[in-house]
Amino acid sequence: MAYYRSVGDVPRTRHTQHRDPEGRLRHEELMGEEGFSSDSSLLYHRGVPSAIVASEVWALPDQARVPNHPLAPRHLRLHDLTTGPDAVTDRRLVLGNADVRISYVRTGADPSAYHRDAVGDECVFVESGSGVVETVFGLLPYRAGDYVVLPRATTHRWVPAEPSRLYCIEASGHVAPPKRYLSRYGQLLEHAPYCERDLHGPTEPLLVEGTDVEVLVKHRTSAGVVGTRLVHDTHPFDVVGWDGCLYPYTFNIEDYMPITGKVHQPPPVHQVFEGPRFVICNFLPRKVDYHPLAVPVPYYHSNVDSDEVMFYVAGDYEARKGSGIGIGSISLHPGGHAHGPQPAAIEASLGAERFEESAVMVDTFAPLELGEGGTACEDPAYAWSWAGRRL
Numbered sequence: 001m002a003y004y005r006s007v008g009d010v011p012r013t014r015h016t017q018h019r020d021p022e023g024r025l026r027h028e029e030l031m032g033e034e035g036f037s038s039d040s041s042l043l044y045h046r047g048v049p050s051a052i053v054a055s056e057v058w059a060l061p062d063q064a065r066v067p068n069h070p071l072a073p074r075h076l077r078l079h080d081l082t083t084g085p086d087a088v089t090d091r092r093l094v095l096g097n098a099d100v101r102i103s104y105v106r107t108g109a110d111p112s113a114y115h116r117d118a119v120g121d122e123c124v125f126v127e128s129g130s131g132v133v134e135t136v137f138g139l140l141p142y143r144a145g146d147y148v149v150l151p152r153a154t155t156h157r158w159v160p161a162e163p164s165r166l167y168c169i170e171a172s173g174h175v176a177p178p179k180r181y182l183s184r185y186g187q188l189l190e191h192a193p194y195c196e197r198d199l200h201g202p203t204e205p206l207l208v209e210g211t212d213v214e215v216l217v218k219h220r221t222s223a224g225v226v227g228t229r230l231v232h233d234t235h236p237f238d239v240v241g242w243d244g245c246l247y248p249y250t251f252n253i254e255d256y257m258p259i260t261g262k263v264h265q266p267p268p269v270h271q272v273f274e275g276p277r278f279v280i281c282n283f284l285p286r287k288v289d290y291h292p293l294a295v296p297v298p299y300y301h302s303n304v305d306s307d308e309v310m311f312y313v314a315g316d317y318e319a320r321k322g323s324g325i326g327i328g329s330i331s332l333h334p335g336g337h338a339h340g341p342q343p344a345a346i347e348a349s350l351g352a353e354r355f356e357e358s359a360v361m362v363d364t365f366a367p368l369e370l371g372e373g374g375t376a377c378e379d380p381a382y383a384w385s386w387a388g389r390r391l
């Protein structure tokens with residue numbers, strides 16, 4: 001996110017000596033993307049960020065996936081899925097491919113393990129609950145409706161104030177605002193549905209003392225995504241200050257400004273973020289089409305290059321009436337299958353002036369496979385709901 005922030009105690013000139021009042025040297029760390037060619041921040045540590053005293057295998061939760069074969073649209077009921085309480089270690093994989101993994105967890109009220117995702121950025125949608133995410137950059141308060149965007153390799157842990165339902169979108173690269181929303185210098189433009197003042201990053205350092213601190217690291221190998229348990233000599237949360245354009249932040253869907261039109265608008269107008277070979281959109285309460293003959297629900301469509309995943313968060317999703325889909329549902333509409341509203345929903349929507357619905361959509365350009373969490377909560381009747389029968 002090319003939007004400069006400075007937090008805490010940083011030296012006037014980068015890459016120069018920075019000492020505490022007792023004369024001890026701070027340890028400068030550059031955290032940057034794409035080598036030295038993209039966004040970065042400089043963090044100033046009390047301890048040595050490279051100092052570890054142990055490294056051992058961390059067995060990740062089940063990451064196995066099965067193809068969507070034979071091809072079918074799917075309905076997954078996430079609220080039927082049982083998870084453990086840890087926001088990191090108890091996520092259950094619902095859908096995934098090489099570019100993105102979608103998982104789900106219902107936390108307890110205890111802090112999670114310390115975590116660092118070295119595979120890619122995490123964009124976690126908070127379906128319900130509140131708390132804070134402690135990060136190496138500082139505290140991020142979260143609440144229902146927040147996207148919590150954590151850059152790759154950001155050390156953090158979740159500290160819920162109450163049980164929280166988290167919809168976790170884990171990229172194999174970086175998540176950012178769509179390029180068409182940005183000026184050539186990185187400012188969000190006037191036609192973008194949100195602006196910089198809607199993005200909330202840490203405002204002060206988080207300093208924690210400690211030694212022999214375990215951090216669970218998810219990372220890449222030639223064999224795929226694996227886990228390692230690193231033990232740090234001193235606490236990773238020892239940063240006295242940082243500045244730059246790379247940091248975690250939250251963005252709440254209440255601050256998103258939906259774009260509407262005279263006739264039905266396609267999903268790209270609802271886009272909020274993009275990642276490598278996938279996009280994230282949100283469909284929110286809004287006025288709908290105002291042409292006198294408008295059909296407010298979506299037309300049938302074949303996204304021939306992508307799979308579409310819709311997570312139904314709140315309200316009454318008009319196009320899915322009669323399908324069995326409700327709050328907490330996921331629909332997966334794969335490439336190769338034309339999809340759209342339930343037949344009765346078309347007539348029922350005519351004359352509507354407003355939709356009261358909230359949903360988060362992920363479109364991927366590689367086929368999605370089902371994780372163990374997805375297969376565990378599938379509604380087997382959904383594929384036949386348009387026809388009302390099955391052979």
